[in-house]
Amino acid sequence: MSQNEHSRFVDDLLDASLAQYRSVEPRPGLENRILARLRTEQATSPPGWAWRMGAGLIGAGAILALVSIAYRGRLELPISPAGSHGPAPRVEASRNTATVPLAQSLTRRHKHSGIEQSAELQRGSADLVSKSAAVSRSVKTAEGRQQRRLDVFPSPAPLSQEERLLVNLVRQSPDGAWVALPDQGEAGANSRVPDQNIRPLEMKDLSDDAMDGTR
Amino acid sequence: MFVPEQAILSGAPPIACTLDAAVEEAVREHSRAVYGIAFSVLRNHQDAEDATQDAFVRLLRYGKQNRLTTVRNLRAWLARVVWRVALDRRRAVPEVSLQEVANAVSGLRARGAGVDEIAASEQMKLLLGRLIEGLPRNLRDALTLSVTGELSSPEIATVLGIPEGSVRERLWRARRMLKEKLLAVQEGQSRR
Numbered sequence: 561m562s563q564n565e566h567s568r569f570v571d572d573l574l575d576a577s578l579a580q581y582r583s584v585e586p587r588p589g590l591e592n593r594i595l596a597r598l599r600t601e602q603a604t605s606p607p608g609w610a611w612r613m614g615a616g617l618i619g620a621g622a623i624l625a626l627v628s629i630a631y632r633g634r635l636e637l638p639i640s641p642a643g644s645h646g647p648a649p650r651v652e653a654s655r656n657t658a659t660v661p662l663a664q665s666l667t668r669r670h671k672h673s674g675i676e677q678s679a680e681l682q683r684g685s686a687d688l689v690s691k692s693a694a695v696s697r698s699v700k701t702a703e704g705r706q707q708r709r710l711d712v713f714p715s716p717a718p719l720s721q722e723e724r725l726l727v728n729l730v731r732q733s734p735d736g737a738w739v740a741l742p743d744q745g746e747a748g749a750n751s752r753v754p755d756q757n758i759r760p761l762e763m764k765d766l767s768d769d770a771m772d773g774t775r
Numbered sequence: 776m777f778v779p780e781q782a783i784l785s786g787a788p789p790i791a792c793t794l795d796a797a798v799e800e801a802v803r804e805h806s807r808a809v810y811g812i813a814f815s816v817l818r819n820h821q822d823a824e825d826a827t828q829d830a831f832v833r834l835l836r837y838g839k840q841n842r843l844t845t846v847r848n849l850r851a852w853l854a855r856v857v858w859r860v861a862l863d864r865r866r867a868v869p870e871v872s873l874q875e876v877a878n879a880v881s882g883l884r885a886r887g888a889g890v891d892e893i894a895a896s897e898q899m900k901l902l903l904g905r906l907i908e909g910l911p912r913n914l915r916d917a918l919t920l921s922v923t924g925e926l927s928s929p930e931i932a933t934v935l936g937i938p939e940g941s942v943r944e945r946l947w948r949a950r951r952m953l954k955e956k957l958l959a960v961q962e963g964q965s966r967r
Contacts (some may be wrong), residue, residue: 569890570957574950576894577903582922584814586807590824594802597828598835612840 686734781854795838802831805850809857815923816861820905826864830857831945851933854926858934877960906956910949917945918953 719727814823833856837843840935846852879898893899907915920931921942928946930940 570954571962572890574954574957575893576890578901578922580894581900581903582811582815582924584811586810586824587820590810591802591806591826594806594828594831595799598798598802598831601832602837
């Protein structure tokens with residue numbers, strides 16, 4: 561058999577084989593079996609509107625859940641009081657800064673005597689008056705803020721009665737305020753350093769002759 | 776559910792079980808073609824029938840969703856569905872010795888059998904199936920859909936999602952490759 565005849569034989573065989581390959585007859589009753597299966601499927605499965613309604617309910621439920629979660633999260637956010645952009649003023653600290661220097665300065669000034677003491681006491685009393693005014697202003701301001709914002713912690717406290725009396729005393733008689741301080745007695749007097757008359761150092765004291773004398 | 780007495784007595788299906796006329800018509804018109812496509816992939820009657828039923832069940836569900844009106848070519852749509860169902864159901868092809876089937880075909884030819892007799896033999900079907908399995912995937916898919924004889928080139932193109940020109944080109948290449956393989960088998964047998 562020549563090459564061409566062999567090629568033609570293979571061509572024919574391939575065509576015939578492919579034709580045989582496709583010729584498939586289904587078993588009898590294929591349509592009836594398919595229709596019976598479809599009827600069973602239709603009877604058992606829910607109708608189309610049920611699918612759509614179920615899908616709609618699921619979608620609505622999901623949206624409701626998302627909205628409720630978002631709303632709850634919004635409620636749980638901390639609510640800052642109106643007008644509070646910073647920490648509340650601490651009156652306690654400003655009161656201390658006013659009263660502690662007052663006692664310290666009075667104690668310190670009691671150690672001095674004469675005109676120096678009086679002058680210094682006057683300056684200190686003026687200082688105290690201005691500081692007490694600042695304290696009272698801050699207290700008033702704090703009270704006003706406390707009335708507006710009751711949720712500030714710790715709540716600012718006003719001056720105690722002793723502190724008010726002390727401030728009034730300094731305000732009325734600044735010169736005699738030091739009398740109110742407790743007397744420290746002899747120990748206080750002895751603790752004063754006596755004035756020493758020391759001559760200031762001059763250049764001639766640093767000359768070689770003067771230094772030789774010391775050697 | 777209300778079932779008319781006449782329907783029960785006549786043996787007709789209840790009202791709730793009556794199918795949509797479009798679905799029933801599709802079954803009567805396309806079931807053989809759908810079955811042929813399924814069989815070309817699965818090469819088994821039982822599996823092919825199961826795949827055919829699954830394809831029509833999907834059509835029924837599609838109709839329940841009122842989406843059947845969007846289908847332009849129902850035949851191509853069913854072909855595409857059953858093609859995918861069959862590929863999902865496809866099992867490993869039983870291994871057949873190429874040498875044995877080639878020997879059997881050569882024996883038929885040596886005994887003077889004609890082309891039709893050889894082509895109709897079980898050995899030649901096994902040999903052809905083995906050769907088609909050895910083709911590249913893109914060529915094999917086009918040839919498998921073509922040998923069913925149920926689908927035109929545009930419909931095959933729709934099923935595979937490729938241009939119609941590509942379908943023709945693949946079919947030509949697949950046939951040429953099958954011929955080369957068959958020639959090689961024949962020559963190998965003649966050398967012995």
